Amino acid sequence: MARLRIEKVSKTFGASMAVREVELDIADGEFMVLLGPSGCGKSTLLRMVAGLEEPSSGRILLDDSDITHLAPQRRDLAMVFQSYALYPHLTVAKNIGFPLRARRTPRAAIARRVAEVAAVLGLGELLERKPANLSGGQRQRVALARAMVRDPGAFLMDEPLSNLDAKLRSATRAELITLHRTLRTTFLYVTHDQVEAMTMADRIALLNDGRVEQVGTPAELYDRPNSTFVAGFLGAPPMNLFPATVTPRDGRLHLIATGVDIVLPYAAGAETEPLAVTAGIRPERLRPDPAGAITGRVEMVENLGSEELLHLGTGEHTLGVRVPRPAGVATGELLGVHADPADVHLFDAATGLRLRWREPDSGAPIDRDARVAVA
Numbered sequence: 001m002a003r004l005r006i007e008k009v010s011k012t013f014g015a016s017m018a019v020r021e022v023e024l025d026i027a028d029g030e031f032m033v034l035l036g037p038s039g040c041g042k043s044t045l046l047r048m049v050a051g052l053e054e055p056s057s058g059r060i061l062l063d064d065s066d067i068t069h070l071a072p073q074r075r076d077l078a079m080v081f082q083s084y085a086l087y088p089h090l091t092v093a094k095n096i097g098f099p100l101r102a103r104r105t106p107r108a109a110i111a112r113r114v115a116e117v118a119a120v121l122g123l124g125e126l127l128e129r130k131p132a133n134l135s136g137g138q139r140q141r142v143a144l145a146r147a148m149v150r151d152p153g154a155f156l157m158d159e160p161l162s163n164l165d166a167k168l169r170s171a172t173r174a175e176l177i178t179l180h181r182t183l184r185t186t187f188l189y190v191t192h193d194q195v196e197a198m199t200m201a202d203r204i205a206l207l208n209d210g211r212v213e214q215v216g217t218p219a220e221l222y223d224r225p226n227s228t229f230v231a232g233f234l235g236a237p238p239m240n241l242f243p244a245t246v247t248p249r250d251g252r253l254h255l256i257a258t259g260v261d262i263v264l265p266y267a268a269g270a271e272t273e274p275l276a277v278t279a280g281i282r283p284e285r286l287r288p289d290p291a292g293a294i295t296g297r298v299e300m301v302e303n304l305g306s307e308e309l310l311h312l313g314t315g316e317h318t319l320g321v322r323v324p325r326p327a328g329v330a331t332g333e334l335l336g337v338h339a340d341p342a343d344v345h346l347f348d349a350a351t352g353l354r355l356r357w358r359e360p361d362s363g364a365p366i367d368r369d370a371r372v373a374v375a
């Protein structure tokens with residue numbers, strides 16, 4: 001069991017900065033996912049925790065000991081990579097027991113431990129096979145078993161499922177979730193797959209260009225994104241993000257854009273001028289309604305199987321509207337769409353950071369300092 005703390009860790013490669021002052025506190029037993037687009041620094045951060053890469057600055061602590069400069073094999077961590085890197089000439093049992101043999105554990109103890117771990121992962125029948133005679137999913141489980149056999153303080157995983165086909169990936173994902181529930185070991189898990197992150201994580205750290213953009217539960221990131229980056233990264237189809245203004249009108253604040261006039265749940269207070277914002281509304285939060293605050297023309301109807309995605313052209317932007325299928329809406333049709341004001345996310349037009357009012361209807365001005373704790 002282990003708590004992992006990453007304190008102001010940075011990594012530069014020559015002139016480029018791959019990881020920038022990352023702060024993360026991962027609780028004992030927590031499943032933390034590092035999520036972000038390709039090249040954002042996920043693997044570099046994980047490799048620094050593993051000891052495979054030296055931080056340029058900052059500290060890494062495992063429980064209360066500083067492991068920043070400790071050799072990888074002396075850290076109480078087990079790493080599982082995207083490529084399973086099994087020894088082809090060794091049986092499954094020998095592959096799993098390898099870390100223990102390297103530590104000169106007695107033979108009987110190794111056999112006992114290998115059998116235990118193999119049982120947990122459903123590999124009991126496969127112990128005498130060679131890796132060449134296993135499926136991709138089975139190989140990945142052997143790699144996992146090899147990591148588990150030492151009973152490490154924490155697991156570090158870098159896209160361990162990305163080589164598996166869709167069906168196997170979803171099955172192995174479920175296995176990993178169960179495994180974490182059973183073992184209650186700390187996981188630090190890298191992926192660029194938002195479905196993996198949303199389904200597996202206790203908390204997600206979303207990285208953007210080497211920085212932590214937001215840390216929180218999957219629901220927190222999805223429901224209250226701190227920035228347009230987070231808003232646009234999570235969700236498929238993605239959140240509608242469009243330029244708009246927050247304009248005082250008749251004592252209320254309105255969200256105004258071409259084809260959009262949504263009365264916000266805020267009394268106009270100190271605001272007298274329209275404020276330029278980026279507005280965000282998730283496609284599944286919009287629904288056709290002749291009296292709706294958004295009007296546009298249906299440009300395309302996309303069949304998603306159980307649902308349809310309507311592309312609604314408002315004159316300036318195209319908004320996605322996700323509706324049950326069939327919605328009975330035709331291309332070219334003029335459509336009104338309802339948006340609940342509570343579902344409108346507002347971001348500073350210049351910085352992309354979330355805007356908040358101190359209190360609905362208090363008349364207090366917009367809080368531009370979106371980086372402070374979200375209320």
Ligand SMILES: Nc1ncnc2c1ncn2[C@@H]1O[C@H](COP(=O)(O)OP(=O)(O)OP(=O)(O)O)[C@@H](O)[C@H]1O
Nearest residue numbers: 013017018036037038039040041042043044045192
């Ligand atoms: N050894 C290295 N030398 C120089 N640059 C590196 C090295 N390792 C990584 N980088 C750079 O650091 C940045 C972050 O890379 P990293 O592999 O951590 O990204 P990632 O988030 O894991 O991406 P992916 O999802 O594609 O695996 C990239 O710009 C990459 O080119």
Ligand SMILES: [Mg+2]
Nearest residue numbers: 042043044158
């Ligand atoms: Mg990577």
